[in-house]
Amino acid sequence: MRVSAKADYAVRAAAELAAADEGPIKGERLAESQDIPLQFLEHILLELKHAGIVRARRGAKGGYWLARPSEEVTIADIVRAVEGPIANVQSAPPESIEYRGNAEHLQEVWIAVRASLRTVLEHVTLADLVSGQLPSEVEALAASPDAWAAR
Amino acid sequence: MRVSAKADYAVRAAAELAAADEGPIKGERLAESQDIPLQFLEHILLELKHAGIVRARRGAKGGYWLARPSEEVTIADIVRAVEGPIANVQSAPPESIEYRGNAEHLQEVWIAVRASLRTVLEHVTLADLVSGQLPSEVEALAASPDAWAAR
DNA sequence: GTGCTCCTGACCAAAACGGTCAGGAAAGTC
DNA sequence: GACTTTCCTGACCGTTTTGGTCAGGAGCAC
Numbered sequence A, B: 001m002r003v004s005a006k007a008d009y010a011v012r013a014a015a016e017l018a019a020a021d022e023g024p025i026k027g028e029r030l031a032e033s034q035d036i037p038l039q040f041l042e043h044i045l046l047e048l049k050h051a052g053i054v055r056a057r058r059g060a061k062g063g064y065w066l067a068r069p070s071e072e073v074t075i076a077d078i079v080r081a082v083e084g085p086i087a088n089v090q091s092a093p094p095e096s097i098e099y100r101g102n103a104e105h106l107q108e109v110w111i112a113v114r115a116s117l118r119t120v121l122e123h124v125t126l127a128d129l130v131s132g133q134l135p136s137e138v139e140a141l142a143a144s145p146d147a148w149a150a151r
Numbered sequence C: 001g002t003g004c005t006c007c008t009g010a011c012c013a014a015a016a017c018g019g020t021c022a023g024g025a026a027a028g029t030c
Numbered sequence D: 001g002a003c004t005t006t007c008c009t010g011a012c013c014g015t016t017t018t019g020g021t022c023a024g025g026a027g028c029a030c
Helices: A005-019 A027-034 A038-050 A075-083 A106-121 A126-131 A136-143 B005-019 B027-034 B038-050 B075-083 B106-121 B126-131 B136-143
Strands: A054-057 A063-066 B054-057 B063-066
Touching: A005 A027, A005 A038, A005 A063, A005 A075, A005 A126, A005 B106, A027 A038, A027 A063, A038 A054, A038 A075, A075 A106, A106 A136, A106 B005, A106 B106, A106 B136, A136 B106, B005 B027, B005 B038, B005 B063, B005 B075, B005 B126, B027 B038, B027 B063, B038 B054, B038 B075, B075 B106, B106 B136
Parallel strands: none
Antiparallel strands: A054 A063, B054 B063
């Protein structure tokens, strides 16, 4: 139930790409502006490229840019590209698990967990993230002072 | 963003304890009814005991039972007992992270992620799980056919 | 051709995951 | 008091994941 460094880095780099208004951005610049180890970031950007989220060109004037407009790329897209399926249980999707005895309804709980994650991750786009204008449901979740308390 | 075997096992074992109406239940019986490796389960139950969720007695007639009524134990309690804080980013709680540049609002997104997980995990009790009567918000999340689709 | 930048695979240390093993310590039974 | 039962605990173990680094190659621009 945690967010890996890789996913965090990936979203941050993508946010920088979303905010860039002109031409390809060099990996080095992304690494610097978000304080991410360059060589690790390059691997991450490669995964994003393979997932079709990012494009790249080499050589002088080369760099990275988003394959789609920032309004059409969600945080979920990016997290899935680098971490795989969201909310798997023991590396299997919850809908494929069969529970016995008194744990029978646990499947529905994990499904609900995944659904709740999706309502956040699939609705926040890179454009939202950069502008700070999060969808109202997400804003509502983050607005509660309770949400900021550790537990 | 995944649920470990340990957390899954812990909740399943706790569900069996919640459903037991009389006396302590042996670890062996829990292991059998939920098909969990016994020795691994014993370690998990020990963690639950240290967290104050479960109690135990040794010897003949010994076994495990819930320290509190099943209506007062949430899935979140159990997951935290075995996995630690929910939705940490790079092993740090989201409220403690400072984001720079265009990723500034990412903190709110991770906070919202945690809040959404909490709305499910903190509201489903062991009693709910065993009876199958999940809280209406959770039921609503799990009811959508979309929630059951892999992605 | 000469830089520049991305691309790729190999490698690496440390931690986490999912267990198993072996023995000790309480509680109950005879 | 001996014996059995059951939990308690720490040590260990193989594999995978995490979070990187290193070294070189391939494409692009000039």
